[in-house]
Amino acid sequence: MKKIEAIIKPFRLEEVKNALQEIGVSGMTVTEVKGFGRQKGHTEIYRGAEYVVEFVPKLKMEVTVAADTVPVVVETILTSARTGKIGDGKIFVYDVDEVVRIRTGERGREAL
Amino acid sequence: MKKIEAIIKPFRLEEVKNALQEIGVSGMTVTEVKGFGRQKGHTEIYRGAEYVVEFVPKLKMEVTVAADTVPVVVETILTSARTGKIGDGKIFVYDVDEVVRIRTGERGREAL
Amino acid sequence: MKKIEAIIKPFRLEEVKNALQEIGVSGMTVTEVKGFGRQKGHTEIYRGAEYVVEFVPKLKMEVTVAADTVPVVVETILTSARTGKIGDGKIFVYDVDEVVRIRTGERGREAL
Amino acid sequence: MMRFATKKRPLILFIIAICLIAAANGAVGLAEDSAAPLAQESAAAAGGSDVPTAAEVQKNLDFVWTMVAAFLVFFMQAGFAMVESGFTRAKNAVNIMMKNLMDFSVGSIAFLLLGFGLMFGTSPTGWFGTDGFLLSDFAKDADKWLYAFWMFQVVFAATAATIVSGAMAERTKFSAYLIYSAVITALIYPVFGSWAWGSLHHGNGWLEKLGFIDFAGSTVVHSVGGWAALWGAVMLGPRMGRYEKDGKVMAIPGHNIPMAALGVFILWFGWFGFNPGSTTAGNADIARIAVNTNLAAAAGAIASLIASWGIFRKPDGAMALNGVLAGLVAITSPCATVTPMASVYIGAIAGVVVVLSVLFFDRIRIDDPVGAISVHGVCGALGTLLAAVFHEEGFTMARLGVQALGVASAFAWVSVTAGFLFFLIKKTVGLRVSEEEEMDGLDYHEHGNTAYPNFQLIEKR
Amino acid sequence: MMRFATKKRPLILFIIAICLIAAANGAVGLAEDSAAPLAQESAAAAGGSDVPTAAEVQKNLDFVWTMVAAFLVFFMQAGFAMVESGFTRAKNAVNIMMKNLMDFSVGSIAFLLLGFGLMFGTSPTGWFGTDGFLLSDFAKDADKWLYAFWMFQVVFAATAATIVSGAMAERTKFSAYLIYSAVITALIYPVFGSWAWGSLHHGNGWLEKLGFIDFAGSTVVHSVGGWAALWGAVMLGPRMGRYEKDGKVMAIPGHNIPMAALGVFILWFGWFGFNPGSTTAGNADIARIAVNTNLAAAAGAIASLIASWGIFRKPDGAMALNGVLAGLVAITSPCATVTPMASVYIGAIAGVVVVLSVLFFDRIRIDDPVGAISVHGVCGALGTLLAAVFHEEGFTMARLGVQALGVASAFAWVSVTAGFLFFLIKKTVGLRVSEEEEMDGLDYHEHGNTAYPNFQLIEKR
Amino acid sequence: MMRFATKKRPLILFIIAICLIAAANGAVGLAEDSAAPLAQESAAAAGGSDVPTAAEVQKNLDFVWTMVAAFLVFFMQAGFAMVESGFTRAKNAVNIMMKNLMDFSVGSIAFLLLGFGLMFGTSPTGWFGTDGFLLSDFAKDADKWLYAFWMFQVVFAATAATIVSGAMAERTKFSAYLIYSAVITALIYPVFGSWAWGSLHHGNGWLEKLGFIDFAGSTVVHSVGGWAALWGAVMLGPRMGRYEKDGKVMAIPGHNIPMAALGVFILWFGWFGFNPGSTTAGNADIARIAVNTNLAAAAGAIASLIASWGIFRKPDGAMALNGVLAGLVAITSPCATVTPMASVYIGAIAGVVVVLSVLFFDRIRIDDPVGAISVHGVCGALGTLLAAVFHEEGFTMARLGVQALGVASAFAWVSVTAGFLFFLIKKTVGLRVSEEEEMDGLDYHEHGNTAYPNFQLIEKR
Numbered sequence A, B, C: 001m002k003k004i005e006a007i008i009k010p011f012r013l014e015e016v017k018n019a020l021q022e023i024g025v026s027g028m029t030v031t032e033v034k035g036f037g038r039q040k041g042h043t044e045i046y047r048g049a050e051y052v053v054e055f056v057p058k059l060k061m062e063v064t065v066a067a068d069t070v071p072v073v074v075e076t077i078l079t080s081a082r083t084g085k086i087g088d089g090k091i092f093v094y095d096v097d098e099v100v101r102i103r104t105g106e107r108g109r110e111a112l
Numbered sequence D, E, F: 001m002m003r004f005a006t007k008k009r010p011l012i013l014f015i016i017a018i019c020l021i022a023a024a025n026g027a028v029g030l031a032e033d034s035a036a037p038l039a040q041e042s043a044a045a046a047g048g049s050d051v052p053t054a055a056e057v058q059k060n061l062d063f064v065w066t067m068v069a070a071f072l073v074f075f076m077q078a079g080f081a082m083v084e085s086g087f088t089r090a091k092n093a094v095n096i097m098m099k100n101l102m103d104f105s106v107g108s109i110a111f112l113l114l115g116f117g118l119m120f121g122t123s124p125t126g127w128f129g130t131d132g133f134l135l136s137d138f139a140k141d142a143d144k145w146l147y148a149f150w151m152f153q154v155v156f157a158a159t160a161a162t163i164v165s166g167a168m169a170e171r172t173k174f175s176a177y178l179i180y181s182a183v184i185t186a187l188i189y190p191v192f193g194s195w196a197w198g199s200l201h202h203g204n205g206w207l208e209k210l211g212f213i214d215f216a217g218s219t220v221v222h223s224v225g226g227w228a229a230l231w232g233a234v235m236l237g238p239r240m241g242r243y244e245k246d247g248k249v250m251a252i253p254g255h256n257i258p259m260a261a262l263g264v265f266i267l268w269f270g271w272f273g274f275n276p277g278s279t280t281a282g283n284a285d286i287a288r289i290a291v292n293t294n295l296a297a298a299a300g301a302i303a304s305l306i307a308s309w310g311i312f313r314k315p316d317g318a319m320a321l322n323g324v325l326a327g328l329v330a331i332t333s334p335c336a337t338v339t340p341m342a343s344v345y346i347g348a349i350a351g352v353v354v355v356l357s358v359l360f361f362d363r364i365r366i367d368d369p370v371g372a373i374s375v376h377g378v379c380g381a382l383g384t385l386l387a388a389v390f391h392e393e394g395f396t397m398a399r400l401g402v403q404a405l406g407v408a409s410a411f412a413w414v415s416v417t418a419g420f421l422f423f424l425i426k427k428t429v430g431l432r433v434s435e436e437e438e439m440d441g442l443d444y445h446e447h448g449n450t451a452y453p454n455f456q457l458i459e460k461r
C-alpha cells in the first residue's frame, strides 16, 4: 500500500476532494500547514513597521491507497489541484507497511 | 525502526496516550487534522442556509518505535482507541530509515 | 529521495529555516503539533483547580531532498535546532518513492 | 431551501394571529393612554413655552436618572454573557449567547404578564401582589412614573434569571433553560421581591415591615439567583470529566479570558446603574452610593488577588475577576447605609470569601463553571449581613437578626420553589443534554451552529 | 524605514497647510462664540452663586438628557462593527473595523460641511435645507442648543451610512466605501431627512406637513440605510461561492458569533438613546418609549427564535440576533405613539418577517452577509406602517396612507440616488475588489494587515 | 486541593483582621454621615412631598450629570484593556487584562488614602495638598458634593496609570507593575494635578494661577501618563526580537485587531464623559464640548488614515485607531475654549503627528507596543499648546507661553519622579521578566493561566 501526500493550495480542497471521490477514494486526512518554497510570502505593515510573512498557508492531504491505484490517484490530484501558478504544491508518495482499521481490526486493503 | 501513525477520535487521546505510556512508549507527536471517510460530516444551518461540514475533526498520533515492538503498540492503540462506532480511525505503519535526537545527536534506538 | 521530518522547538524555526536555505534547500512544509516525551508539560491553575498540560507545543518540519544530501541536511538541522535542553526534538528520515510538482507535472529531483 | 418552503405558510398565519390578538387589544391601547403628547411638542414645552415648577423639573430629573440607570443595568446582560461564555468552552459559546439573549427577552415578557403584578401589586397578605399585571396600573393612576419604575424593575428581574445560567452552563437543554428562566422571572423572583420591596409601589411585604435592609438587592436579586443556581447545579450534576473517581478536581479552563474580563468591566460599569440607580431619584445620595460601589469592587479585586496568590502561589486571573463581582454583590445591599471606609472592608471580606467558597463548592463536587453560586449566592447573603454589621448608625443585634431572617427566608423560598421547578423539568422535558451532545458541544446539537468556524480549535474533550 | 523617510516631507507641509487654513478660519472661530464661560465658572454658577429659574434648569436637563442619549447612539457604531464583523469571515475583520470607524469619521465631517444644512436649514421648497452649514446658525441664533441638536443628529446620520456596509461586506473596495458613505451622509440621508424632520430645526418638510409619523427614524434612518444597502448589494453581486450554478444557496458562516451577539447587546443598549432620546427633552415621556423599545426587542427575539425553530427545526442563533434588531427597527417609528402591548405585537411581527425576508433575499440571490436589507429596509418600512395600524388613537386609513406615502417616497428617493451613486462608482473607481483579493481577504490586500496573526485559521476559500 | 487546605487558615485570620480594623474605624463611619436618608424616602421627596427650589434641582442635576460622566470615564478602562491586549500577543492577554483590572483597583484605594488629598487638599505652598485624605473633608464640610467630585476624580487618576501599562506591555513583572501603578496614582499624578487643578476643590496650584488651560487633562492626565510610559519603556528596553542588530525594525503584530478596534470605540464613547463631564455641571456648555470632542476624533482618524496611506501605500488599520485616540487626547485640553472648526484642525494635526511620532520612537528604538507615548505623551503636549493657538478669544504669545510652561513642567516632574521610581524598582524587585518568561508569555509564568486554551495558536516566538 502507498501513501500519497499532496501539499495543495487551500482553496483547491473542494475540487481535489470531489475528484478523488469520483475515482472511488474512500477516505483522506487533511492538515493545515505552512509552506515555504518558490512561492514567496508577502510583506505586511503593522503600525509603521513592515514584516515578511514567509510561510504560505497550504493544506496537506494524505490518502493511503492500494499500490496499483497510485498512478490514477496522482493523476487526479495533479489535474484537480493545478492552477498553473507557482505554489501549486507537490505530491509525495511513500510506502506503507500496514494499515489497520481501528473499529474492526481489519488489515490491508480491507482497512481502506 | 517503524513509525506508527494513528488517526483517532479526539476524545480518545487521553486513553490512548495513557495506554501507550503503560507499555513504555517514551514519546509521541499529535496533530489536529480533519478526516474524510465513511463517517459522514453533518449539516449546519446559518441564517437560513444549510451547509455541510464534510470533514470530521480527528487527531493524528505519530509514534516511532523499534520494529519489534510494532505489534504490541498497534494492539494497544486498537484497544484504547476503539469505540466500535464508524469513524474510529486507522493505523498506518511506515518504515523509518533513521532517527536522531537533536539534543544529543544520538541515533537509532537510543534516540527514542 | 528522502523525507526528513524534524520535530523542533517553535522558537527555533527561523534559525533552522535560514540554515536550510543557506545549504540550498528549496522548500519545506511546517505543521503546528503537540509533543509528548521526556520534556514534561506544566501545571496550570484555573479558578482554584490545577490541571496538567502534558503536551508541549512543537513544530514539525518536513523537507524532502535527494538521498545524497540527507547527511548534510540532518547535520544542519541538528546544529541550528539544538539548544541543549530536553525537548529539542527529533529528526526522522523516511524513504520517498516519488515526488511530483503539481504545477508542471515534473517528477523526481526536478520536482524539488 | 425547498424543504423550508412548505413550512412558511403557518408563519403567515402566525403573523395574522398576532395581528388579530393585537386588534382585540387595540381598545386597551386606547384606554391606556389616550393622548401621549408627541415628544416634539413636549420638547418645545420643556423649552419654556409653559413654565414648569422646580418640583416638576425634579420629577423629570428622576425620570432621566432612573432611565439612564435602567439602561446601564440592561447592559449588564452583555457583561453576564461575556463572563459566562469566556469562562466556558468554545464549543458552547453560541448556546451561552442565546441563553443570555433569550432569558432577558423571555423574562421581559414574563415580567410584563405576571412578575410585576406579583411583586408590586397591592398585597393584602404581605406575601405577594395581586394586581397591576400587564402594566394595567396606568389606567388606574395615570402616572407615567409607572413606566419608569417598571423599566427599572424589569432589568433587575432579568438579572436574577441570568445568574442561574452561569452555574448550569455547558450541559443544560436549551428548552429546559427557556422554561425555568421564564418561571424564575414570572414567579420565584417576584414573590420574594414582594416581601422586601413591594412597598416601593403598591405592595407592602412582611419582610420590609420588619426593617429588612436590601437597598439594591444583594438578597432580592443576587442571592435569589445564586440559590436557584445552586439547586440547578445540584440537580444537573457536574460536567463530564470535571471530577474524577479518585477525587481529583479537573479544571475545565474557560475558552476566552479576555472576553470574561471585558464582561467584568461591563458589569462593573452597569453596577453604577444597579446601585446608585436604586434611589430612582436624581439627588445627592447617588454620589456616595457610587463611591461605595466602586471601592467595594476595587477592594474585592485586591483581596481575591492576594488570597489566590497566597493559596495557589500565583495571582490567578479568573479569581481576581470573581473578586470584583464578589465585592459588587456584597455592597449591593449596604451601599446606601455604610461609609466609604466600610465599603472597602465589605469588598475585601467578600473578595476573600469568594475564593474560599469557590474552593468549597469544588470540594463538595458541585460544578459551577463561572462561580455564580459563590459570587451571587454566598456573597449576596454575606453582603446582606454585613449591611447590619457596618451600618453607619452603628451595629445592633436586632438589625442583624432581621437581615439574617431575610437571608434565611430567601434561601428557604428559593430552595423549595427552584428545587421543585428543576425536579419537575427533569421529570418532563429533561434538564440535561445527552453525553454525546455534551461532548460535541451544545452549539452544534442545540442550534446547528458553530461559534468560531474560521478558527482551528483544539479538539480534545 | 528608509523608503518611508522620503515620504514624510509632504506630511509636514500637510500639517502647515492645516494650520494655515485654520488661521484663515480663526476669525470664524472668534465670531462664532466670543465668550464660552469656562466650565469651572459655570459649575460654580450651577452651585448656586446666581439663582436659576425652573425653566432654565429644565433646559439644562434637556441638554444633559440629549447628550447622554447621543452618546448611547454613538456607541451603536461599536455594535454595528461587532455584528458585521462577527457575521463575516476572519480574513475581512480588519477591513470591516476600518469601514465602521471611517464611515463615522468621514460622516461626521460630511454632516458638518453639508448634511446638517441640507436636512435642517430653512427649506423654502420643503424639499431640502439651504443654510446652517458648518454650524453657522450659532452666529445667527446664539443658542447653544444648536450644538446639542447637531450632536444628536450627527450620530443618527452616521447610522444610516453604517447600515450599508453590512450588506456590502467582504467584497467592496475600501476607497469606494469611503466615497459612498460620505455621499450618503452628506446628501442622500439629509435630503430625505429634511422632508420628514426638517421642522425640528429651521426646515419644514413636505412629508411631515402631511402628518407623517416617524418618531425616531424607522424610515428616515433605517429604511434609507436599508434600501441603499439593497442597491449596493445588487450592484456588487454576491460573494464568490455564495450561490452555486445548480441554484443551491451556500452558507458562509460568520467567524465569531459571540462577537456578533455582543454587538446586538450593544445595539440594544444604544437604542435606548436612539428612541427615548428622540424626545430631545428630559421629561416623563421617555419612560414609556423605553418600555416600548425594550418589549419590541424582546418580542422580536422570541418570535424569530420560534420562526427559525419552526422552519429549520433548530433555534438558529444568528436569526434570533436578527430578530432583536428587527423588533428594534420596527418600533423606532411608533415607539412614542403606541401602547406597550402594541409594542409587543409590533416586535413579534417584525421578528417573523425578518426571518422570511432573509430567506426571500437569499432565494432571489441578493447576498446580504448580515441581513441589513431585511432588518433595516424591510422592518423599517414595516414599522412605519404599523405605526398607523397600532396608533394609540386608533387606526385610520388616512394615517396609513400617509405612512405608506413616506415609505414609498423613501424607497423611490434612495433607489434613484443610491442606484445612481453606485453605478457611478462602479464605472469610475470601481466598486468590487478582484477575485484574488476577495479570496485572500480584504485585510491583506486593502490594509496589509491581519486580524488574528497568532491564531491558526482554517484556510479554505 | 490538599496542599491548598493548609494555606486557608491564614485567610480566616485575614478576614478577622479586616473586621477588627473595620470595627476600629466604625466610629469614623458614624461621624462621617450620621443620617444618610434612605433613597426610597428621598425618592418620595423628589416626588414632591417637600418643594425643592430650582437651585436645588440644578444641584441635583449636576450630581446626575457628573456621576453619569464618571461612569463613562470608568468604562474607558475596558477600552484601554481591549486596545492594549488587541495590540499585543495572545500569550500575554491574561496578564494585560489583570494589569488593567488591578491598576484601577489599586489606584482607587491609593487615591482614597493619599492621592485625593495631595491633589485637592488645602495647598499652602501651591505645590501639593495637605489634607482631605480618606474623604475626611466630609466631616468638615458635610457637603455630599465631595463624593461626586471624588468619584469623578478617581476615574481620572486611574486613567493616568493605565496609560503606562500599554507602553510597558509584554515584558514587565506583574509585581513591579502593581507597585508603580500605585505610586503613580498616589503621588506622581496627584502632585502635578494639584498644580493645575487644585482650586477645583480646596487647593490652589501655582500653575493654574498663571492661567494654565487644561480643561479636561491633555497634560494633567495624558501627558503625565505618556511621559511615565516613556521612561518605563526606556528603562525596560524593547521586547525581544523587536529591533535587529542590523537596525531593522521588526513588527510584532497585535493578536486581535477587532478587539483593539472595539477598545477604541469604547474609549471614544467614554471620552464623552471625560471632556463634557469635566464641566461637573449639567448645563448648556456640555454640548459644544461634545461636538468638539467628536469632530477632533473624526478628523484624527481621517488624517492618520491619509498619512499612513501616503507613507505605507496602504491605509493601515492600527494607525487609524491611533489617530482617533490622538485626536481625542489633543482636544482634551482645548475642548471648552475652541470652536468646532478649530477642533477639526486640532484633530487633524494630531492625527498626522501621531503617525510621525510612532515612526520616530521606532527609529530611536524605544519599543511602545500600543503607541501610548505618541498618543498620550506627544499629542497631550500638542493639544495643550494648540489650546493657545486656536483659543477662541484669539492667539496670544502670553497664553502660549503659559501652556508651554505647563507642558514643560509636566515633562520635568514626571521624568524626575517616574525615572527615579522605575530605577528603584529595577534595583529592588526588578522591572523585567526573564527571557524565558517573555518567550513563553507572561500569562503562564505570572498567572499560570492561558487566555485561549481552546484555540490552536501559531507558536513562533
Ligand SMILES: Nc1ncnc2c1ncn2[C@@H]1O[C@H](COP(=O)(O)OP(=O)(O)O)[C@@H](O)[C@H]1O
Pocket: A007, A034, A035, A036, A037, A038, A039, A040, A056, A058, A085, A086, A087, A088, A089, A090, C026, C027, C028, C029, C030, C062, C063, C064, C065, C101, C102, C103, C112
Ligand atoms: N522540498 C520540499 N519538501 C517539503 N515540502 C515542500 C518542498 N518543496 C516545496 N514544498 C511544499 O510545496 C509548496 C509549494 O512549493 P513551491 O516551491 O512554493 O511552488 P511549486 O509547487 O510551484 O514548486 C511549498 O509551500 C511547500 O509547502
Ligand SMILES: Nc1ncnc2c1ncn2[C@@H]1O[C@H](COP(=O)(O)OP(=O)(O)O)[C@@H](O)[C@H]1O
Pocket: A026, A027, A028, A029, A030, A062, A063, A064, A065, A101, A102, A103, A112, B007, B034, B035, B036, B037, B038, B039, B040, B056, B058, B085, B086, B087, B088, B089, B090
Ligand atoms: N484512505 C485513507 N487515507 C488516509 N486517511 C484515511 C483514509 N481513510 C480514512 N482515513 C482517516 O480515517 C478516519 C476514519 O475513517 P472512516 O472511514 O470515517 O471510519 P472507519 O475508521 O470506521 O473506517 C477518516 O476521518 C480519515 O481521517
Ligand SMILES: Nc1ncnc2c1ncn2[C@@H]1O[C@H](COP(=O)(O)OP(=O)(O)O)[C@@H](O)[C@H]1O
Pocket: B026, B027, B028, B029, B030, B062, B063, B064, B065, B101, B102, B103, B112, C007, C034, C035, C036, C037, C038, C039, C040, C056, C058, C085, C086, C087, C088, C089, C090
Ligand atoms: N517516539 C516518538 N515518536 C514520535 N515523536 C516523538 C517520539 N519521541 C519524542 N517525540 C517528539 O519529540 C519531542 C521531543 O522529545 P523529548 O523526549 O521531549 O525530548 P528530547 O528530544 O530531548 O528527547 C516530543 O515532544 C515529541 O513531539
